[in-house]
Amino acid sequence: MDLAQSASGLALGLFMWGHMFFVSTILISKDAMWAVTKFFEGYFFFGTAYPGVVSAVVAGVLVLVMVHAFLAMRKFPANYRQYRAFTGHRALMGHEDTTLWWWQFLTGFALFFLAAVHLYQMLMHPGDIGPYGSADRVWSGRWWPIYLVMLFAVELHGGIGLYRLCVKWGWFEGKDPAASRKRLKTAKWALTVFFLVLGLATLGAYMKIGYEHRDLVGERHTPSWVVPDPKEKAP
């Protein structure tokens, strides 16, 4: 069970890094984000976009989340006595890794609900992913508050989790485990800050596009290379 919990956590952690890079392509351009979306819908392989491909991937991620959450639950405080014992212990000890686990637990618990809502939406409406589709959902659909909370929950949970995986299984330990652990923790915080900044910038970009597109909700983005810029036609 420990191995399955770690493996599912590793897969989800790495997936979230990839996910963040893909959604953040909106910071490059709407066309770049459109291309990424269509790539995952198989457009560049089949010549036609199949949003169902995305649904299949989402279903896989949902199963992974469920497996991971189910296995991780066995580490949770099982009753009030255990809850009090751990919270009191954490507060008195002032030990960083113990406190990080508590945050991992809290954010993991929050993700039971946040991730479930997000994944269900993606599972049922994969065709709505795109520069305008996503931006409309974020702004006009009023999803940005949940994405904002989820961003912090995911990045904290994933960052701490990946660090813990390394110390748990002895990865990258080298000849000096103490120095390696320090380096791992530095890397963990650096990655967490990086993905938080990237995530906030990305969310901000979708909110801006969604706000500007608020009167045209439902319209889909057409890449600039398909439709010539109207300005070029102007005399």
Next chain:
Amino acid sequence: MADGQALRKLTIRILRYNPRVPGDVPRLQDYEIEEADGMTLFIALNDIRDRLDGSIAFDFVCRAGICGSCAMMIDGRPGLACRTLTKNLGAVITLAPLPVFELVADLSVDTGKWMRGMSERLEAWVHVKQGEIDLKRIEDRMDPDLAEEIFELDRCIECGCCVAGCGTARMRDDFVGAVGLNKIARFRLDPRDTRTDEDFYELVGDDDGVFGCMSLLACHDVCPKQLPLQTQIAFLRRKMVKQGTLG
């Protein structure tokens, strides 16, 4: 003081409670003492017991970090009183007995009872197959590097700091703690012990054993003997996963 700093007035705040005294209730009691050069908590506690209050219960034997008797919670963290210099702490020092273990009184706990239970459960002794025991046979030579490796893990003094500092042990009574996992790692290394990974898996291959550990690493961080618990537990986990999955 030797380094030119003024002597401090220390407040030693001790959690007092004797469960064997009817009507006694847990309470914090303050003792004011003057800090001395090179003062350890062990010296401070003896000073209090000699001059201020002879009723305080705490344990010590060796005074040199060898016996593990004087382990206690020092400002919320487990540590040995004899190895803790007061100059490294604030002017108010809070002392409490180690949790998890049976309280005798005040700062004194019975770690022996817990340790014995854990040792019996994990069969923490060299196992030799019946019939192979030959008391007249000269023991096989051991590679010095291996002997050194075993000795490194054998340095554990069973002070209980790793257990008291462990969030898992605080929540789950049956968790064997780093001390138990370290023992398994030690006997696993020992060529005189005929047990296989299959046998060790039966002992620690579950959530009360190595798979219950949440890798909080407080055990590693508070161990007064600086045992390589992080490395050993990770190594044992890998071996037990291999045993559990591949057999």
